[in-house]
Amino acid sequence: MIVELDHRLFLAQDYAIINPMQVGREAYSDLSPLRLQPKGLERHEHILPLLVDLKSLEAAHRIELLERTLSWAQRHHMPLFSALFSSEHTYAQVFSELLRRTVLQREGGQRVWLRYYDPRVFRHLQWLLDDEQLATLMGSAQTWLGFDPLCRRWHQWTRPNAAKGLYLRLDSEQWQAVSHLEALNRCLRDLAEMGQESGDDIAKRVLEGLLVARRQGLAHFSDAALFALQQLEYGPEFALFPAVALRLQRAREQGISYSSACRGLSNDDLACRSGVA
Known part of the structure; x- marks a missing residue:
């Protein structure tokens, strides 16, 4: 669903994800994000996503952050925040569950980095995965916002009402699709x-x-x-x-x-x- 990122919608978001491959440090130096760095990916530290606790910010700071987000979108191809989402879970809980989604295991034990936080990937996962897989992917996130750089609009997705597992698992056909x-x-x-x-x-x-x-x-x-x-x-x-x-x-x-x-x-x-x- 296409939505307008106005003050009301932005202030309803609890957490944000930044892709440091697309956003310079100076744009988020005041946000104290945590890096989603699974064990074994230490050498890729500089390109791993960052989690921001929006709930911890003062209202005035969050309103300024919305203005920063909209201004950024006018001057850059990719958004300041790769994802915005709401969740009733704590920062630590959300961090842990997102960390589990960052690296998945394929058949044969191969570990694969899934860039679900990139809206250009997340949009396709919506039709590649079934409801249970989507519920697992989104975890405690009730809604998820991502910016489409092709149409220059924000999209909102709602977590399916389905049972979710602890770990996201894809079948061979889905892995083949993800690789493309x-x-x-x-x-x-x-x-x-x-x-x-x-x-x-x-x-x-x-x-x-x-x-x-x-x-x-x-x-x-x-x-x-x-x-x-x-x-x-x-x-x-x-x-x-x-x-x-x-x-x-x-x-x-x-x-x-x-x-x-x-x-x-x-x-x-x-x-x-x-x-x-």
């Missing part, structure tokens, strides 16, 4: 810059295109992105178009990029969905 989120967001940014839609329905279709591209052996981002955006335009059977199948084959057998193989590909070629191109 960076590429997905780059594709959505390209669509937005062209004035096209970049909402959840489009995101799901672009992700499917990226996954098909990977199955077709397109490992380089530029090739996978080209294929995914082509499939978005022409439909889920795109890889079966004769002209496309031929170019996919050339890319595999000749060791050239798919982008190079597509040079000279015309709309007339793509209009032919059977036969030989």
Whole structure:
């Protein structure tokens, strides 16, 4: 749900998360945040998220902070706060539960850093995860706010009314999707810059295109992105178009990029969905 971050909504938020990869220390030096640093990630200290206890601030400070947040959004692509949320739990309790979400364990014991606090990731987790997983991800957070840099608006999500576990666990298909989120967001940014839609329905279709591209052996981002955006335009059977199948084959057998193989590909070629191109 798109919302306006006004005084009433901002003052209802208990905690905030800052991404130090996007925000300089001078912007939050007066907030005394705690770093969400799981054991084993000490060498990444400078890029790990920071938790701010908004409840502990005086009302005047919080109002000034809202003005700072809105001013920051006018001058920067990414927000001052990656997330804002409400919770009845204490600062220590919230810190502990967020710390458990920062690094997840995959099949085989591999530890993976999940950037759930990045709104460009959190928005996709809303449709990648089921209600129980979302409830576990959000923990004690009743609502969660994130800024979409593509539409320049704040979104609010509500925790599902479902049982939540102590640890968030993803299945193999979800992990595969998560591994493509960076590429997905780059594709959505390209669509937005062209004035096209970049909402959840489009995101799901672009992700499917990226996954098909990977199955077709397109490992380089530029090739996978080209294929995914082509499939978005022409439909889920795109890889079966004769002209496309031929170019996919050339890319595999000749060791050239798919982008190079597509040079000279015309709309007339793509209009032919059977036969030989």
